Amino acid sequence: MKKIVITLLLAITFVVLTACGSSDEASGSLEKLKEEGTVTVGFSNEAPYAYEEDGELKGAAVDIAEAVFAELGIDNVEGRLTDWSELIPSVQAGQLDAITAGMAIKPDRAEKVLFAEPDMQYGEGLIVESGNPLDLHSYKDIAANPDVTVVVMEGATEVDFLKQMGVSEDQIETAPDIPATLSAVESGRADATTGTEMTVKMAVESANSDALEFVDDFKQPDVEGVPSYGATAFSLENEELRDAFNEALAKLKKDGTVDKLLEENGFSAENNSVPVDSITTEEIINGEG
Numbered sequence: 314m315k316k317i318v319i320t321l322l323l324a325i326t327f328v329v330l331t332a333c334g335s336s337d338e339a340s341g342s343l344e345k346l347k348e349e350g351t352v353t354v355g356f357s358n359e360a361p362y363a364y365e366e367d368g369e370l371k372g373a374a375v376d377i378a379e380a381v382f383a384e385l386g387i388d389n390v391e392g393r394l395t396d397w398s399e400l401i402p403s404v405q406a407g408q409l410d411a412i413t414a415g416m417a418i419k420p421d422r423a424e425k426v427l428f429a430e431p432d433m434q435y436g437e438g439l440i441v442e443s444g445n446p447l448d449l450h451s452y453k454d455i456a457a458n459p460d461v462t463v464v465v466m467e468g469a470t471e472v473d474f475l476k477q478m479g480v481s482e483d484q485i486e487t488a489p490d491i492p493a494t495l496s497a498v499e500s501g502r503a504d505a506t507t508g509t510e511m512t513v514k515m516a517v518e519s520a521n522s523d524a525l526e527f528v529d530d531f532k533q534p535d536v537e538g539v540p541s542y543g544a545t546a547f548s549l550e551n552e553e554l555r556d557a558f559n560e561a562l563a564k565l566k567k568d569g570t571v572d573k574l575l576e577e578n579g580f581s582a583e584n585n586s587v588p589v590d591s592i593t594t595e596e597i598i599n600g601e602g
Contacts, residue, residue, distance in 0.1 A: 343385070343554045346410065351389040352382050355409040357397040359466075359491055359508075360515050361578045362415030362543065365394060373578035374415040377432045377562075378545050380570055384561035396489055398468035401425050404548050411554075415509070415543035417470050422546070423598045427555045430562055430594050431542035431587040432571055433580065437471065438510035439528040440498060440517050449505055451532040452478035462486060464494045464503035470538060471507045477536040491516045499524045509541065511579060542587060542597050563589050 346352050356363035356375065363372040370392035379390045392413075395403055400416065403409045404426055415435075418428045441449050447461060448454065455461045456479035464486045465471045475485055486503055488494045491513070494506035499522055507513065510531075517525050533539055547555045565571050566589045572582035580586075592601075 342410075342551055343557055346554070347386045350387060351391055352387050352410045353391045353393055353408075354378060354411045354413040355393050355395040355400045355403055356412075356414045357395060357400060357490070359397075359414060359512050360519070361511050361580070362509075363392075363413050365392065371578075372413075372415070373433060373575050373580055374413045374543060374545070376574040376578065377565075377571055378411065378413040380565055380574065381545075381558055381561045384565065385557055397466055400468075401546070404546060407548065410547070410551075411558075412546040416546055417538065417541035418544050418594055418597045419470065419538065420598050420600075423594075425549070426546040427549055427552060428594045428598075429545045429547070429555055429558045430589075431544045431592065431597065432562060432566075433543045433575060433585050434540045434587050435509045435511060435543065435580075435585060436533050436540050437474065437507060437531070438513040439505055439507050439531045440495065440513050441505045441526055441528055442498060442501075443524050443526045445526055445528065447504055450528060450530055452480060452507075452534045453532075455484065455505065456480045459484065461505065462503045463505045463507060464488050464497040465507060466491055466494055469508060470541060474534050474536050474539065475507070478534050492520075495520055495522075495525060515579065537600060542592070542594075544594060 358364045361372055362374045370390065382390055393409060400412045400414060401422065404412050415433060418431060439449065447458065452475050455463055459481065462484055463475060463480065467487045467489055472485060476482065488497060491508060495516055497503040498506050514527050517527050545558060572586050575585055576582050
């Protein structure tokens, strides 16, 4: 009996100490990052949001996050290239401190990560074969022709947007990244690809291919989630870091830093910025945006 009591006491002590340790670790994550002076962020090579060029991490989402972390006293931002579909699992697993990829705030994603307040907004774009032989100017045009196939980056919001506009599932293919979607259209394996407007526009300009064309008169889909609002995302356990990030972000929005960084990356401060008092992440998640 004595041995049983001692064993139970030891077990209870272990549970209590473990719980306290976990709480300390979670609540001290911001302090830990400040002490180390380094934050590890995930990105998915999607210009102009977050991408790597000549070994340097670039993009609007990255620049904004770097400015905010600097405001928090964390000067070194280390980027980790990650497949888009693995960004959320990686931050959930603690392999990343944050996601800085211009990720759109969506209710299903908000169940898995904590989004900061939005730092940008954007619409959709369409890439087709040069000359637009199938006369595609909207997602409805794709839905109206069952022979049309459209390729989208895995895990991107455009898959849902296409379905909401009537495009059937068997018309939609996925690829791991933007270059792969362009390659599918260029080779004739797909008739079109879609993504956020600035991403696909810059991608096709960079590809410099006579076989591809950006649809200038593309009609934006009338679906919930367009325009999309991009934000930095954190682990569900990292509320303290998210809150501190939001406070610093609001300051940089008000002093014009965020607008300046958006414009330096090819965005429009007028069309792509999100003023402090315009809309909140909570409103977007609740469908009030």
